[in-house]
Amino acid sequence: MAVNVDIPELGESVTEAILVEWLKQDGEYVKIDEPVCLIETDKADAELPAPAAGILKRLKVDGDTILVGETIPEIQEGEAPPEQVSGGAGRTSRKRRV
Numbered sequence: 001m002a003v004n005v006d007i008p009e010l011g012e013s014v015t016e017a018i019l020v021e022w023l024k025q026d027g028e029y030v031k032i033d034e035p036v037c038l039i040e041t042d043k044a045d046a047e048l049p050a051p052a053a054g055i056l057k058r059l060k061v062d063g064d065t066i067l068v069g070e071t072i073p074e075i076q077e078g079e080a081p082p083e084q085v086s087g088g089a090g091r092t093s094r095k096r097r098v
Contacts, residue, residue: 003052004071010041017041019064019072026058029080036073039066054078 007017017039024036035047036056050056054077066072 002057002074002076003054005036005048005051005073005075006071007039007048007066007068009068010046011043014041014043014068016065016067019060019062019066020045021062022058023047024056026056028056030054030056030075048072050075052077053080 010017018041020038020040022037024030024034030036030050030053032051032053033049036050037048039046039048052075054075057074057076058072059074060066060072064072
């Protein structure tokens with residue numbers, strides 16, 4: 001089953017965000033709460049975490065303007081393919097998660 005990853009409410013006056021950078025590749029396995037992309041508003045930058053574990057399907061590209069509530073990737077829930085299971089080494093970031 002596909003899970004939508006939507007832009008959440010980011011503040012009272014914030015209605016849109018810019019997709020700055022994908023942190024995960026299209027077709028890559030993501031874990032729950034793992035950041036999948038970086039978004040920017042006129043007030044702050046934030047990482048968008050995965051609400052489920054599974055295979056990421058990008059629906060937008062870097063630089064796109066996205067409205068609050070809009071879906072930017074989907075995650076096809078399921079187990080990681082054997083070749084994508086990693087030892088836990090990952091990127092660290094100081095951006096705020098939403």
